[in-house]
Amino acid sequence: xNVIPIRSSSEIRxxxxxxxxxxxxxxxxxxxxxxxxxxxxxxxxxxxxMQVCGACTVLVDGAPVSACTYLAVEADGREVLTVEGLxxxxxxxxxxxxFIEHGAVQCGFCTAGMLLTAKALLAEEPSPSPARVAExxxxxxxxxxxxRKILDAILACAAPGxxxx
Amino acid sequence: MPRLHVDRLRSGDGSEDEYRVVERxxxxxxxxxxxxxxVGRPYPRVEGAEKVTGRACYAGDVRLxxxxxxxxxxxPLPHARIRRIDTAAAEALPGVHAVLGTHSAPAIRWYxxxxxxxRTLRFVGDEVAAVAAESEETAADALRxxxxxxxxxxxxxxxxxALRPEAPPVREGGNLVGPxxxxxxxxxEAALREAPVxxxxxxxxxxxxxxxxxxxxxxxxxxxxxxxxWDSTQSVFDVxxxxxxxxxxxxHRVRVIKHHMGGGFGSKQIAWKHAVIAxxxxxxxxxxxxxxxxxxxxxxxxxxxxxxRQRVRLGATRDGTLTAISARIEQDTxxxxxxxxxxxxxxxxxxxxxxxxxxxxxxxxxxxxxxxVAFRAPGHVEGAFALESAMDELARALxxxxxxxxxxxxxxxxxxxxxxxxxxxxxxxxxxxxAAEFGWRRDRRPSGQGSRRRGxxxxxxxxxxxxxxxxxxxxxxxxxxxAEVVTGTQDIGTxxxxxxxxxxxxxxxxxxxxxxxHLGDTATGVYAPVSAGSATQATIGPAVxxxxxxxxxxxxxxxATMLEAAPADLQLREGTIRVAGxxxxxxxxxxxxxxxxxxxxxxxxxxxxxxxxxxxxxxxxQCVEVEVDVDTGxxxxxxxxxxxxxxxxxxxxxxxxxxxxxVTQGVGFALMEERVVDAGGVVLNANLEEYKVPxxxxxxxVVHARVDRPDPEANATGAKGIGEPPLVPTAPAxxxxxxxxxxxxxxxxxxxxxxxxxxxAAHRPEPA
Numbered sequence: 056x057n058v059i060p061i062r063s064s065s066e067i068r069x070x071x072x073x074x075x076x077x078x079x080x081x082x083x084x085x086x087x088x089x090x091x092x093x094x095x096x097x098x099x100x101x102x103x104x105m106q107v108c109g110a111c112t113v114l115v116d117g118a119p120v121s122a123c124t125y126l127a128v129e130a131d132g133r134e135v136l137t138v139e140g141l142x143x144x145x146x147x148x149x150x151x152x153x154f155i156e157h158g159a160v161q162c163g164f165c166t167a168g169m170l171l172t173a174k175a176l177l178a179e180e181p182s183p184s185p186a187r188v189a190e191x192x193x194x195x196x197x198x199x200x201x202x203r204k205i206l207d208a209i210l211a212c213a214a215p216g217x218x219x220x
Numbered sequence: 221m222p223r224l225h226v227d228r229l230r231s232g233d234g235s236e237d238e239y240r241v242v243e244r245x246x247x248x249x250x251x252x253x254x255x256x257x258x259v260g261r262p263y264p265r266v267e268g269a270e271k272v273t274g275r276a277c278y279a280g281d282v283r284l285x286x287x288x289x290x291x292x293x294x295x296p297l298p299h300a301r302i303r304r305i306d307t308a309a310a311e312a313l314p315g316v317h318a319v320l321g322t323h324s325a326p327a328i329r330w331y332x333x334x335x336x337x338x339r340t341l342r343f344v345g346d347e348v349a350a351v352a353a354e355s356e357e358t359a360a361d362a363l364r365x366x367x368x369x370x371x372x373x374x375x376x377x378x379x380x381x382a383l384r385p386e387a388p389p390v391r392e393g394g395n396l397v398g399p400x401x402x403x404x405x406x407x408x409e410a411a412l413r414e415a416p417v418x419x420x421x422x423x424x425x426x427x428x429x430x431x432x433x434x435x436x437x438x439x440x441x442x443x444x445x446x447x448x449x450w451d452s453t454q455s456v457f458d459v460x461x462x463x464x465x466x467x468x469x470x471x472h473r474v475r476v477i478k479h480h481m482g483g484g485f486g487s488k489q490i491a492w493k494h495a496v497i498a499x500x501x502x503x504x505x506x507x508x509x510x511x512x513x514x515x516x517x518x519x520x521x522x523x524x525x526x527x528x529r530q531r532v533r534l535g536a537t538r539d540g541t542l543t544a545i546s547a548r549i550e551q552d553t554x555x556x557x558x559x560x561x562x563x564x565x566x567x568x569x570x571x572x573x574x575x576x577x578x579x580x581x582x583x584x585x586x587x588x589x590x591x592x593v594a595f596r597a598p599g600h601v602e603g604a605f606a607l608e609s610a611m612d613e614l615a616r617a618l619x620x621x622x623x624x625x626x627x628x629x630x631x632x633x634x635x636x637x638x639x640x641x642x643x644x645x646x647x648x649x650x651x652x653x654x655a656a657e658f659g660w661r662r663d664r665r666p667s668g669q670g671s672r673r674r675g676x677x678x679x680x681x682x683x684x685x686x687x688x689x690x691x692x693x694x695x696x697x698x699x700x701x702x703a704e705v706v707t708g709t710q711d712i713g714t715x716x717x718x719x720x721x722x723x724x725x726x727x728x729x730x731x732x733x734x735x736x737x738h739l740g741d742t743a744t745g746v747y748a749p750v751s752a753g754s755a756t757q758a759t760i761g762p763a764v765x766x767x768x769x770x771x772x773x774x775x776x777x778x779x780a781t782m783l784e785a786a787p788a789d790l791q792l793r794e795g796t797i798r799v800a801g802x803x804x805x806x807x808x809x810x811x812x813x814x815x816x817x818x819x820x821x822x823x824x825x826x827x828x829x830x831x832x833x834x835x836x837x838x839x840x841x842q843c844v845e846v847e848v849d850v851d852t853g854x855x856x857x858x859x860x861x862x863x864x865x866x867x868x869x870x871x872x873x874x875x876x877x878x879x880x881x882x883v884t885q886g887v888g889f890a891l892m893e894e895r896v897v898d899a900g901g902v903v904l905n906a907n908l909e910e911y912k913v914p915x916x917x918x919x920x921x922v923v924h925a926r927v928d929r930p931d932p933e934a935n936a937t938g939a940k941g942i943g944e945p946p947l948v949p950t951a952p953a954x955x956x957x958x959x960x961x962x963x964x965x966x967x968x969x970x971x972x973x974x975x976x977x978x979x980x981a982a983h984r985p986e987p988a
Contacts, residue, residue, distance in 0.1 A: 103909075141272075158877055198485070
């Protein structure tokens with residue numbers, strides 16, 4: 056019962072928002088905690104702790120992952136993009152602009168995850184249909200907006216040709 | 221310019237005298253003829269950039285040197301007494317800085333009759349102990365080292381079981397929260413006996429979980445005898461008062477800050493234990509402490525919408541005039557009364573329809589589950605499901621169009637207090653607008669293909685949303701002509717910052733970007749009440765306007781001297797002050813403020829009283845179309861038309877967002893959301909995997925048919941609340957549409973596939 060597990064740390068090297076980072080992390084350390092508490096990148100949010108809500112979504116080598124259940128050691132040698140890396144200096148990413156313009160932001164807690172998921176979708180499929188966008192966002196919960204304005208904002212950034220359904 | 225009047229109301233019966241305070245602002249209300257240039261426009265949120273870049277600071281985002289991480293050990297049993305607790309091993313764990321439990325925490329009163337850490341535990345999730353450690357992992361390890369010996373006690377789960385005479389008592393004194401709350405006007409029993417048409421049915425609604433994406437929690441730090449708390453709360457001042465009181469601190473030594481929060485929906489409208497626990501841990505450790513609930517704790521111990529059972533009886537004449545409404549309501553309070561807005565399920569029965577004979581009886585029931593707390597339109601959502609379903613049943617019994625039945629019976633006055641509404645036609649407008657936009661047709665036949673059947677349904681609601689005094693704001697003009705607004709309210713995600721900034725900019729005659737609003741901080745802000753009851757815009761908006769008006773008056777007086785004109789001859793728009801009829805005589809606001817700087821123009825504003833002799837109310841109606849698959853029991857909501865009377869719309873984008881979001885929560889409440897508790901008192905779906913909330917593909921096409929009509933009698937801005945009400949009618953409208961589609965009446969939320977299939981099977985005895 057009263058056994059304290061012995062844990063060793065290991066060194067990981069990764070790129071976060073374009074910058075190389077070297078860190079000592081415990082094997083069970085989650086990418087989310089490393090980003091939030093070690094690198095002070097608070098944009099990825101902790102919410103469900105079981106990779107169903109998407110609030111902690113970051114891109115690892117371009118693919119959306121739930122940082123709440125992704126081990127930091129898994130990110131060794133990879134490129135991580137968080138919401139803090141979306142803008143180019145003071146110039147917001149078109150998705151960020153569109154989220155503001157369309158009223159896709161409400162309490163803001165899901166916003167980072169929504170933006171990064173949308174970023175991955177548009178990189179994968181530049182002209183998704185509205186139904187495809189909704190389907191792709193299935194793993195990103197929002198309790199405030201009813202999703203409509205989020206979908207509108209993403210579709211406003213899509214290349215023409217996705218159709219209307 | 222607020223003028224404070226204090227009247228002494230002598231009790232005469234030996235109890236303490238009361239004081240009535242009225243602050244009049246002397247402002248003429250913005251009515252429908254007032255030309256406004258900033259208010260009414262769909263400005264993007266003023267904090268949008270903070271949120272899309274990840275910079276927005278939430279309760280768990282505060283960076284502090286030496287920050288510790290706290291976790292709470294929770295009861296694994298639904299009812300137990302702690303026989304023995306040993307935290308020595310946890311305290312000895314390297315990296316652990318503070319441990320609190322029944323044996324070591326100060327005896328702080330909590331709930332009416334308990335302690336912050338009590339030896340008696342009344343639900344799975346009740347607080348047993350708390351630790352603060354160097355990391356989340358160490359805190360989790362430490363919790364595993366706390367040895368607790370529990371004495372299990374008999375427990376009860378669910379309304380019906382708790383009401384049985386032999387039910388184990390959740391607390392001394394039995395399982396009734398108190399005597400039933402009874403309301404009566406006229407004689408409903410006599411009217412029911414005489415009514416030619418009577419509906420008598422029982423409806424139930426489920427326990428629903430708020431599931432704000434940001435859980436409850438805070439960060440706490442001490443500086444000597446001063447405590448600062450960054451709390452995820454809907455009321456910084458209520459948290460301050462409670463924390464100061466429990467810790468024995470004067471209020472000015474407690475500072476509560478809430479910059480941004482990830483949703484509240486009512487669940488964060490009270491001071492919860494976590495704030496006091498974090499403060500105690502931080503004091504004991506001598507280090508700042510972060511205590512954010514995890515999702516499981518959030519769903520066990522941070523509130524829920526109470527389940528209800530409602531027996532509803534309606535009496536009507538053959539022409540469809542309501543003659544009697546009677547409701548007997550039982551609701552599952554959970555293990556404790558936590559305070560805040562009560563779930564007044566009775567209210568909608570008393571107000572929505574014009575009816576001379578109404579009786580409601582409402583009783584709260586204790587059970588060994590997590591405590592209920594306000595959840596977006598508490599009580600109204602539950603009551604409307606039953607009442608508006610029953611109205612649909614009445615329409616069917618009368619062979620009458622449900623819309624026509626409602627148009628015949630809706631209320632134009634507050635019958636509880638005998639006062640007319642400031643907008644007596646508010647609900648009629650909503651019915652008409654929703655029906656027209658939807659294409660509501662009584663003669664339209666249910667349609668469908670294969671196993672799919674389509675149907676339409678509607679429901680309506682009323683709600684408060686008037687706002688109320690007190691509430692305060694300050695406005696200051698800087699030397700460069702920019703303005704700052706300071707108030708102690710909070711933006712819980714709805715867009716309060718933006719709406720209030722628009723009000724200030726309008727009154728000050730400044731472009732929006734020259735006004736910045738500060739809120740959510742008890743140390744810098746003036747008092748504002750809890751953000752609840754859809755009251756914030758209508759409470760603080762007028763206070764902001766009053767403060768801005770005072771600043772504007774002084775600004776124009778200064779400008780008048782500079783322009784050698786009378787103040788009454790000056791016009792102020794978009795940052796420029798002009799002399800009427802002399803376009804070349806003009807000054808920018810900054811020209812005035814710079815010349816007098818560092819002297820400063822300041823305005824102080826208060827929320828004036830609500831109108832005497834009238835009642836301010838908000839209204840709405842929704843029409844929905846659903847498709848039911850009779851083979852699978854799946855209900856798809858195809859479209860919703862929502863029309864809501866909330867006075868002036870300050871920002872159409874923000875109001876549309878409230879409507880869309882509320883309807884979506886209504887779809888969740890109607891079809892999928894339900895906390896499931898097993899026979900052992902364990903919540904089986906205290907997570908976002910198995911507790912289903914709507915996802916993007918679940919959301920129907922929603923049209924908001926706006927009713928944008930100022931209510932100048934309500935307050936000086938003409939705006940009323942919209943945050944909660946659009947959730948109220950969605951579930952009954954869906955249930956009514958399901959009946960229209962397949963001819964079976966589901967009187968229980970959620971309308972799950974299991975319920976649908978069972979009802980369809982009972983309805984269709986012979987196999988196809």
